[in-house]
Amino acid sequence: MSDDTLTDVSWDSDYLESHRELWSLPLTDTDRDALWRDASAGEWGPADSARRGLRSFALTSLRTVGFVHVRNLVDASAPEDAIVSALSFLLRDFGQVIPQNAQGDLTQVLRDRDGDGATELGFHCDTCDLLVLLCLQPAIRGGGMTKLASxxxxxxxxxxxxxxxxxxxxxxxxxxxxxxxxxxxxxxxxxxxxxxxxxxxxxxxxxxxxxxxxxxxxxxxxxxxxxxxxxxxxYRPEIAFGLRLEAGELLVIRNSRVLHGRSPYTDVPGPASRRVLRLWMNTEAL
Structure with missing residues (x-):
């Protein structure tokens, strides 16, 4: 496909590295803070322009490469419940948050449990339209990269x-x-x-x-x-694209188009441990 194709791009790691403008959006501190204020208040006001720009970029990325990466979306040092509330409000633009386990949980914080982070998570698709991952704390010793495949x-x-x-x-x-x-x-x-x-x-x-x-x-x-x-x-290196999420970064994956996994990591106890907020969504926006 040509570089300007806007649907179903057949990508590999090299393509993604050289076309980051298709899937990765850096937010300015000004836009981040405005989005946070409006989303925390539960009503769009001064941040509406930034919100519309974010939505447009995200939908285009989800339609072309099947995922979107947003840098500097939130200050990850904010209280976890406040982040969950603001992110849930922001995501209303994309669809409905749905339960992701038999207990009916709408959100989960992924973390090492009894050393399971040291085991690689193989490629798979979740049973929802969109998988949402917001990094609260990356693995301080490295590893824990999200892996993507077209x-x-x-x-x-x-x-x-x-x-x-x-x-x-x-x-x-x-x-x-x-x-x-x-x-x-x-x-x-x-x-x-x-x-x-x-x-x-x-x-x-x-x-x-x-x-x-x-x-x-x-x-x-x-x-x-x-x-x-x-x-x-x-698992070919040119197919499996590794993306390290930093604190405050968002990744949304379209499960019908992109397979994902996670590389192993060795965690540390306490506040420096790896934590990733996960939500599942269904959508009619795509």
């Missing part, structure tokens, strides 16, 4: 190199999500063509592998091989 780029590579695997990935797969928020049993291709021609994705590696017995069609050696091909392509 569904279209992965689809095209597999189709070129392993068409038999792509054919299997475009078949229906069963994802048994019993006990989690939302739909409990999802049957979907892992890679597919959406009505608008964009390449879509739905993938949870552990869930799909554990759900084989509930599949309406037999999961054969060909299917297991296709999953292995998918994982190999996703």
């Amino acid at each position: 569904a279209r780029r992965v689809h095209d590579i597999i189709g070129r190199e392993q068409p038999r695997a792509l054919a299997a990935l475009r078949e229906d797969w069963t994802f048994d999500r019993t006990g989690r928020a939302g739909q409990q049993l999802i049957v979907s291709p892992i890679l597919f063509t959406q009505p608008d021609g964009a390449i879509g994705c739905y993938y949870q590696t552990r869930t799909v592998r554990a759900s084989a017995e509930r599949s309406a069609t037999p999961v054969t050696a060909r299917h297991w091989e296709a999953l292995d091909v998918l994982d190999e392509v996703l």
Whole structure:
């Protein structure tokens, strides 16, 4: 695709590095403070122009590369409940915040639990339209990078190199999500063509592998091989783009277009520990 294409860009790490203007928006301190005041008050006033500019940029990024990164959105030293309230108000421009677990929680703060940060989180898609991540504190010792991969780029590579695997990935797969928020049993291709021609994705590696017995069609050696091909392509350095979120930075991912994961990190106890605020959203804006 040409550089000025505004839909379904097939990107890799090099493309994102050289086209940051497509997906990363730095806010000035003036705009940040104005947005914070209005969002905290629950009513748009002086920050309305900044709000409209942010919304326009975000929607364009979500439609082109499938995610948006906003730098300097909030002062992460503010009280956590105040950040949650202001961010929830700001996000009304994009859709509805939905529960992200069986307990009905609308927000969660992701942090190391019993050393699980040291385990890499594999590529997957969450079961919502938009995944929202706001960094409150990055991993002080490094690591904990969010990893992103373009569904279209992965689809095209597999189709070129392993068409038999792509054919299997475009078949229906069963994802048994019993006990989690939302739909409990999802049957979907892992890679597919959406009505608008964009390449879509739905993938949870552990869930799909554990759900084989509930599949309406037999999961054969060909299917297991296709999953292995998918994982190999996703972890190629040129495909897996790593993004370190700094305190106060926002990342919104369109789950139907971008797969995401997290690199391992070693945490420290106390206020310097890694903390990322997470929300799930459904939207009609895209």
